[in-house]
Amino acid sequence: MREIGDVILDLRGISLSFGGVKALTDISFDVREHEVRAIIGPNGAGKSSMLNVINGVYRPQQGEVILRGDHFKRMDPYRAAKAGIARTFQSLALFKGMSVIDNIMTGRNLKMKANLFQQAVWWGMAAREELAHRAKVEEIIDFLEIQHIRKTPVGRLPYGLQKRVDLGRALAMEPQILLLDEPMAGMNVEEKQDMSRFILDVNDQFGTTIVLIEHDMGVVMDLSDRVVVLDYGRKIGDGSPDEVRTNPEVIKAYLGASH
Amino acid sequence: MAFFLETLIGGLMAGMLYSLVALGFVLIYKASGVFNFAQGALVLFAALAMARFSEWLPGWTGIDSPILANIGAFVLAGLVMFAVAWIIERLVLRHLVNQEGATLLMVTLGIAYLLEGIGQGFFGNDIYKIDVGMPKEPVMVLENMFEGGILINKEDFIAALIAALLVGALTLFFQKTATGRALRAVADDHQAAQSIGIPLNRIWVIIWLVAGLVALVAGIIWGSKLGVQFSLATVALRALPVVILGGLTSVPGAIVGGLIIGVGEKLSEVYLGPYVGGGIEIWFAYMLALVFLLFRPQGLFGEKIIDRV
Known part of the structure; x- marks a missing residue:
């Protein structure tokens, strides 16, 4: 408690x-x-x-x-x-072209340490990191009960669900x-x-x-x-x-x- | 039939080269919502750097293998493009966060003039050549299928291959890496991107660097075909219809748009040209772009423009 x-x-x-x-x-x-x-x-x-x-x-x-x-x-x-400090927005400010999972993944950005070169060749640390963060994002998706829309581009979701994704992206920052x-x-x-x-x-x-x-x-x-x-x-x-x-x-x- | 195929393949390969230049526009537009008029100047600048460094390097270091000199020049030119991206972000873009699109558009015009001026001041304003050992002689293929076979320009073929590889790599980078995701995020919403800790400044340097490197590759290919000279900056104008056709926000759009225009130019020149006195190749692309602007302004693959009333 x-x-x-x-x-x-x-x-x-x-x-x-x-x-x-x-x-x-x-x-x-x-x-x-x-x-x-x-x-x-x-x-x-x-x-x-x-x-x-x-x-x-x-x-x-x-x-x-x-x-x-x-x-x-x-x-x-x-x-x-x-x-x-994380935040959500009153007028939705999600990344509309991206899927729910990608939107929430962006919230992990600060926690990713692999450099540009490692990412570019998808090598060692970058790949491991991506998987670890992906697992964390899946937890958040479960928590917010949005498993069914994981891969949907957020622009297509109804308003209430978009609000939930917005919260998810903020939560991904822990x-x-x-x-x-x-x-x-x-x-x-x-x-x-x-x-x-x-x-x-x-x-x-x-x-x-x-x-x-x-x-x-x-x-x-x-x-x-x-x-x-x-x-x-x-x-x-x-x-x-x-x-x-x-x-x-x-x-x-x-x-x-x-x- | 063989003649038709030959024209078609020639068109596809020319189209791939347009795509390469168009790609530079799309990258910057995607990441910052700015239509970058300086893309042509970037191509010229990069090509000048490449041409001059490959000429100077043997003198500076005593390398006499042309391959090593070219590799060295490529690395140096890449570093120069990195410096250009960094300076543009530092001196210009950083001060213009959250400004109107039209303001940023005008700024890229200014950057274009500066780059052209500084590039020629620094590297010289003669005609230079880039020789990266592209094979010049054409080859015959499929000789046993068609009488006389199909004539293919090897240089165009290799250039198209390089362009295709580059495009594939960039698409993967955008879709699959954390930085690619951050780039797409910044494109969609500056403020939200900042609030989740995406450093806008670094993203802009990266995107201009990538656009600069694409310009470098385009500059090398076009430069070795046409020679490095001021008119290279206008190659970008040929790519304008490509982005209108494909959509400003779509990497695949830049490719398909380029291919359609390349093929369209060649086929219309060969098959319609004789009826109207020729010269179609020059205006075909712009005409097509005009039609698209009238009926489908977002292009083939662009995001649909929806206005809330």
Whole structure:
């Protein structure tokens, strides 16, 4: 059984603006090891921007990201990946022309050590490595129950399954921190239940720390240990699902009272 | 019948050479979504390097075996192409991540002029020859099947064979290796590729290096046929219809497109030429490309263009 540990990811005073538009204003919160941490908020609250700051797609004008005690003024996606942060995307960003198995295999890229020359002649280390990683990928495919579509090009899959492949690719990195950008957006009830189960299993079985953005309050409250609430780029609530649910500011933001 | 076959085979072999140049376009387009106008300049640059190094090497090192000099020149020219790829990534592409396609297109035009200028400044702007010992004399085959047999140009035959091997190797590399997979991933989605830890910078160097090496092989083959001179850069223009026909994103498309155009040119010249006064060979490929642009803009093997409305 997982036990929530120390702070693994700490965000301090993050402010981000695009031209004159402020996307995030002075946001601070932390994420503890092994927990499921949710970021919620109405449309345009800055949730995706927040996630993009964590894995370095956006560079905030102010503030810093502290990962396991290391301070990052400038994070970039490649460094984030090397530091054990994986992510999924809200608008699917799979490699559409490639099969499910190849998509998930790309997640193993950082773990492959054979050099270009060895790969080119498919020799020794490269071949062994390919097989070892392939075995790992098959485990993930079993875990996500997508054996039947292993060889299908992902562009042909229905949306719900594509979301699952996206999760699989992130899992293939064996990340310590997994960022999920609206993993259940656009899904029906059954698909949402499946996805919730996978997220909880990942957290439980692999001890992966999960940071999750979700629009749907109900789902989030059941899944997460702690919740941050954003509205118009500001933090308006932070705490356990119960605390957040009864926070008057959060209720106001969600019921659409005047600002 | 024998004459028809002879024309057909001649066309297929010429087509293979077009494919080789077209392949350079396809590789870069696949990996970065950029149509690389500099491909022709790369061919010229590589051929110049090859021609001059094979000429200079005996003087520098005292090697007098032409085979060794050619091998040495090939290695040196390969290294030069690696340097070119590295510099292009470092000075240009790195600063243009996530830019519009049109911007990148213009940049490759700029790179083309630079490469042509620097190449000729550095290696000279005369006509040079590459002699890698390709047999020049034609041979007769199938003499007992047809009267008079079929005349085959040995040089074209070997060139076509080399092209076919190269294409096969590259296809395997793309499909079967981790780096090939990473290349395809980058082509599909830059951002997602970065987020799973694929180093975009290194991938770009690799892809320009591969395009450079393909250009080197194309440059050697075309150069030993036609001589190394500025007009070699325009060989790429002959390959343009090939990529339109085959589809910009498809390696097999580049091959099939090349073969169709090679054969089409030769057959139409021989069989339709007399009726319209000849000269079909020159415009046949462009005409075919135009028809394809009208009715099937993604080409034979390209990914279908779907616009969400």
